[in-house]
Amino acid sequence: MSNLEIIAPSATPIEGLKPTETPLLEMRDVSKRYGGFVALNKMNFYIGRNEVVGLLGDNGAGKSTLVKMMSGINPPTSGQIFANGKPVNFNMRSDSESAGIETIYQDIALVDQMSITRNIFLGREITNSFGFMNHKAMENKTIEILGSAVQISGIDDPDKEVGFLSGGQKQAVAIARAVHFKRNILLLDEPTSALSVRETEHLLAYVRDLKTQGTSSVLVTHNLYHAFQVCDRFVVMSHGAKVYEARKEDTSIEEVTYHVIRT
Template sequence: MNAIEPIAPSEPPVKGTAPAGTPLLEMRDIVKRYGSFTALDGMDFHVGKAEVVALLGDNGAGKSTLVKMMSGINPPTSGQILANGKAVQFRCRADSEAAGVETIYQDIALVDAMSITRNIFLGREIVKPGGFLDHRAMEEKTIEILGSAVQISGIDDPEKEVGFLSGGQKQAVAIARAVHFKRNILLLDEPTSALSVRETEHLLAYLRELRGQGTSSVLVTHNIYHAFQVCDRFVVMSHGQKVFEAAKADTSIDEVTYHVIRT
């Protein structure tokens, strides 16, 4: 049986959509060079309030470079970054965290040999007078976190080692950590690649729930069907540039697939 070809759009592709209101985070005319190689070339990108944005494109499109830049890991060669309408510089993770950005990587960046409590408060530990760790306060707060914003099924012990959790449970712990520390933008880099079907559905449900609570997300994924389940807007990249952008109401899976494949 021959493969079904994606349907080409009947009109020229929309290259960009103007932000509605002041974005939580905006990247303007971003360029990133590594010697003679240009990884990002005049890239514009924004995230609005209570919005889930899909960042799509083939391998080498520049998605990971853009995510690292929004995470504060990789400063731009040129261009402007704005948080809530004000120009900022992302030179390190602390800068992006101060702007309310939390990144959840494909490998989740949790420490398997440490408990859920220690992972949630890693680098942000609650201390007693004198500098000693307040283990009881952190454990009590973890119990509250696990049962509130992002409920994590199958976890009833905050002292359980993260290495014994499933992939979906680990993702949920990372999201719960971000929500607890009041991040208003979650960057998720291929979060469903190692998850089961059920865990993937739970993760997408988390993103919908968080959007309803005012938290925005950027979903980097190769699975366009997953993106269409939860995302409000789609941005397609190729060779470091934005080649297509449209709101969900103005496009279709066939059209988005067409632009991802043709790049």
């Protein structure tokens, strides 16, 4: 999707639901402009503790722009961001990482030519007292991660190149990396688009399990059936604005579908 998402002049953001406790992350009236184009229009969005939020909408709705903003890739033009109730500035990727956010993109963002171990510790390598990478320590930790943090079917060699893994196995490695580094928020941008049915079920199960372990997630997806399997709350966007929001117990897949397609 292009970064230039044009908002219709008549689009009016809705207030939506209010958090009942201090959210892990909250965006208040955030907007993103590219010259005369408005990609996000006074968007209000929050991620609560131990919940999965479904971020829904058609192509060009502004979902990816919002995810990139939460990832620190695209700073907002205006508005405020709060992490655990405190104002923060997300001007770069390291800012969102400091707030405990990990993003798993549709293209997974792993390096195919590197091993599973190197991918898990990429940019966060374990070093010895001389500052050199401690390959053995990273390999041992990877074996532990593969066996406990996230069960990855068919992987028993931490030195295996990521390029030889299936799409589902790559997603699992990315999730394992996030779990190991204690991220409290996972942003999953269309994670099931290239997965098989079995791999999709495994990924959705990971998201459910992570919630019980204290990791909240935002699931960006076009598949509303997948969203209803794991999400606690739904936010529908259109032309850069929120047009509908409801908790799962207060809505139905038919109602959410209506709001997605009517925009």
